[in-house]
Amino acid sequence: MDLTLQEDERQIAAMAAEVLAGEAALDRWFREDVDAAAEEARLRALAAGLGWIGFGAPAAAGGSEVSVVEEAVLFREAGRFLAPMSLAAGAAAARFAAADLAARIVEGEAAVGVAMARDAGRLWRLGTADGALALQVDDARLTLLEADWEPAACLDPTVPAQSAALGSVRTVAETSASAEPQRFGLLVAAQQLGLAETALAASVAYAKLREQFGRAIGSFQAVRHRCVDMAVRAERAKAQLWFAAVSLRDGAADASFQAAAAMRVCDDAAGRNARDNILLHGAIGVTAENEGHLLLKRATLWRQVLPPNRILEEIARGGGPAW
Amino acid sequence: MDLDWSPEQQAFREALRAWLAANVPTERRPHDLAAAAAFDRAWQRQLFEGGWAGLNWPVEYGGRGLSILQQVIWYEEYVRAGGPPMGLRFVAQNHAGPTLIALGTEAQKAAHLQPILTGQHLWCQGFSEPNAGSDLASLRTRAEVDGDHLVVTGQKIWTTGADQADFQELLVRSEPGSERHKGLAWVICPMDAPGIEIRPIRKMTGRAEFCAVFYDEVRIPLANVVGRLHEGWATAMATLGFERGTSFIGEMAEIAMRLEDLIAEARASGADRDDELRRKLADRRAEVAALRALNYANLSRYARGERPGAEGSITKLFTNEVARSVQELALELAGGVALDGDLAENEAAEAWLNGMVLTIGGGTPEIQREIIADRVLELPRSR
Numbered sequence: 001m002d003l004t005l006q007e008d009e010r011q012i013a014a015m016a017a018e019v020l021a022g023e024a025a026l027d028r029w030f031r032e033d034v035d036a037a038a039e040e041a042r043l044r045a046l047a048a049g050l051g052w053i054g055f056g057a058p059a060a061a062g063g064s065e066v067s068v069v070e071e072a073v074l075f076r077e078a079g080r081f082l083a084p085m086s087l088a089a090g091a092a093a094a095r096f097a098a099a100d101l102a103a104r105i106v107e108g109e110a111a112v113g114v115a116m117a118r119d120a121g122r123l124w125r126l127g128t129a130d131g132a133l134a135l136q137v138d139d140a141r142l143t144l145l146e147a148d149w150e151p152a153a154c155l156d157p158t159v160p161a162q163s164a165a166l167g168s169v170r171t172v173a174e175t176s177a178s179a180e181p182q183r184f185g186l187l188v189a190a191q192q193l194g195l196a197e198t199a200l201a202a203s204v205a206y207a208k209l210r211e212q213f214g215r216a217i218g219s220f221q222a223v224r225h226r227c228v229d230m231a232v233r234a235e236r237a238k239a240q241l242w243f244a245a246v247s248l249r250d251g252a253a254d255a256s257f258q259a260a261a262a263m264r265v266c267d268d269a270a271g272r273n274a275r276d277n278i279l280l281h282g283a284i285g286v287t288a289e290n291e292g293h294l295l296l297k298r299a300t301l302w303r304q305v306l307p308p309n310r311i312l313e314e315i316a317r318g319g320g321p322a323w
Numbered sequence: 324m325d326l327d328w329s330p331e332q333q334a335f336r337e338a339l340r341a342w343l344a345a346n347v348p349t350e351r352r353p354h355d356l357a358a359a360a361a362f363d364r365a366w367q368r369q370l371f372e373g374g375w376a377g378l379n380w381p382v383e384y385g386g387r388g389l390s391i392l393q394q395v396i397w398y399e400e401y402v403r404a405g406g407p408p409m410g411l412r413f414v415a416q417n418h419a420g421p422t423l424i425a426l427g428t429e430a431q432k433a434a435h436l437q438p439i440l441t442g443q444h445l446w447c448q449g450f451s452e453p454n455a456g457s458d459l460a461s462l463r464t465r466a467e468v469d470g471d472h473l474v475v476t477g478q479k480i481w482t483t484g485a486d487q488a489d490f491q492e493l494l495v496r497s498e499p500g501s502e503r504h505k506g507l508a509w510v511i512c513p514m515d516a517p518g519i520e521i522r523p524i525r526k527m528t529g530r531a532e533f534c535a536v537f538y539d540e541v542r543i544p545l546a547n548v549v550g551r552l553h554e555g556w557a558t559a560m561a562t563l564g565f566e567r568g569t570s571f572i573g574e575m576a577e578i579a580m581r582l583e584d585l586i587a588e589a590r591a592s593g594a595d596r597d598d599e600l601r602r603k604l605a606d607r608r609a610e611v612a613a614l615r616a617l618n619y620a621n622l623s624r625y626a627r628g629e630r631p632g633a634e635g636s637i638t639k640l641f642t643n644e645v646a647r648s649v650q651e652l653a654l655e656l657a658g659g660v661a662l663d664g665d666l667a668e669n670e671a672a673e674a675w676l677n678g679m680v681l682t683i684g685g686g687t688p689e690i691q692r693e694i695i696a697d698r699v700l701e702l703p704r705s706r
Contacts, residue, residue, distance in 0.1 A: 003620040
C-alpha cells in the first residue's frame, strides 16, 4: 500500500505544470483581446500535440493507454489552470468513439464539448465552439452526441457555449461500460481538486502580501483559520482522488463507491475554496480583474455536470467501502 | 501508487484476525472507572501474553517492532474485531514507554518498560495546568532541587485516570525564574508519593475520568528526571510526537464501522427513505472514505521514512470533525431513546458527548489550525 506519487507520476505532473504555467497562466483572461473560443482551440491543439487528449485512449486511436491514475495526475494540473473543458470531454470520448473519430479527437481536430440540460427543451454545449460533438454524462453511461448548436453566452466567460433544441440531438456513440462514467467523473474531480488548490494558493499568497492595521492579514486568526480550512479540504480531496483512481485502475470491488466519494469531496473542496478565496480577498476579490470569480464559476459549471445530489444518491444506493 | 498488501502482510492480517477472534473480551469495558482500570490492566496483560504488547516498540525492549503498515493492519483488524478502547492504557503505552525508550536511563527502562507492557503499571499525564492549557509553556508547577531530590509544589488538571494510575509523566518548572520553554523538567512521579492530593472531576458524560492533582512539597528523586534537567520541553515534545503518526487510524476505523452500522440500521428501519437523511449519510460516507485515504496517504509517507509533522494536525482536525458529525447523525437516528440519562446503556449519547471531549483533548481545533497555519501554510505568525 502506497498512496504517494511515484517518480513517473510526479514527472507527469511537473511536466504538465511547466507547460501550463507558460501557456495557460490565469492572467491570460485579463488581456483586452482574449477570446474564449480561440483560447480553447489554441490549448486543445497544444494539449493534443503533447498527447494529453489521447493519454488514456486506445492505441488504435493514437492514444497512450495510460491508466486512470496517470490521467488523474495530469488533469489535476489542468484544473489548476482552468484548462478547457474540452480536454477531459475529448479524453473520455476518445475511449469509446469509433476508431477514426477517436483518432481525430486525440489529434485535436475534432473538439468535444460537455452537454448538459439547460431547461426542459434545450441542451447546453460547454467548452468549445468548434464542430458539433458533445459528451453527455449520466450515472450509467457516456454518450457522444451532435446537435444543431446555436451560439449562447455562458456565466463563465472562459467557456465557449452554445445551446440546441433537444429535437436536433443525434447520438454518435455511447458506452454503458460502468467504469467510463466513473473515469470521466474522476477527471472532473481531479480538475476540481486542482482548482481548489489554486484557490488556496491564491488566498495564502494574498494573506502574506496584503497589509491592514499595519500587519499582513495572514497574521489574523480569522484569516489564517479560513486558509487552514481550505487546506484541509484540498488535502482530503487529494487523498480520496488518489485512493479512488487506484481502486478504479485495479478494478477494486468498491471502485464505484470510491470514485463517487472522490467526486463528492473534490467538488466540495472546489466550490467552498473558490468562495472562501473571494471572501479572503475583500473588495478586489469581487472584481472582474481578479481570478477569484473565474475559479468560482468554473467550479460551479463542473458541479452542474456532476450534480452533488446525484453523486450522493449513488453513494447511498451502493455497497459502500470494502475493508 | 497502489493499495495492495503483500503476501506477508496478508498472512499477518490473518494471524491477527484469528488471535483477536479468540481473545477480544465479549463484555464491554465497565462504566465505573476503578473497574475500567482493572479491565484495562487485564486486557493489556492478555495482549502481552499473546505477544501483541508494544506494537511499535523496538523488539529489544520487549515490543513487536511492527512496521507502519503492519500497525495499520493491526488497528483495522482490532476495530473490526470490536477490540476494547485504549482507555487508561494510552499514556503508558503511547507516551511514557516510547519516551523512556528514546530518552530514559538504563535504570528507568529496567524499572518501567516491562510493567508497562504487562499492564501492571498504568500511567497518567501531568502537563496541563489551570492556566496552562493550549499555552502549555506557561506552566508554573515548580520543582526545587534539594540534594538528590526535586520538591514539587503546584497543580495539574485534566489528568485522565490520575486516581487509578501508578505513575505520571509530570512536566514541571525546575529552574527558578525561568520562562516559557526553558527551565522545565519531565519527571517520573509515583502517584503514591506523600503530598499528592487527587480530586476527580466529572465530565459531561457523567464519568469521573479526569482529575485535578495537587502537589504539596512532593519529593521525587532526581534520578526520575527523563532527558536533561531544565530541558524538559524537548522531552515533552518527543512525548507528544509519538501521538502523531499511527494514532488516528484506530479512531478512523471506529468511525467507519460506526457509520456503516448506522447506514445498515437506517436501511432496515426505513429511515433512509427520507431524502435529507439519506444524503447526509451518503455525505458522511464520502468524508469517512476521504479520512481513511488521508490516513493512508500520511502513513505511506511515514513508511517511506518521512517523519510525522504538522500534517498530523490536519488529520486530527478532520478526524474530530467527521467523528462529531457521524455521532450527531447517530443521535438523530436514535430518536427519543437518545435522551436516556443512563449513559452506561445509551451508547449513542455517550459517543456524541465524547466526540467533543476527544476534540479538545490533545489540542483544540483552534490550536490545530494555528499549527497548520504556521507550519504547513507558513503564514505570518499571529502571536
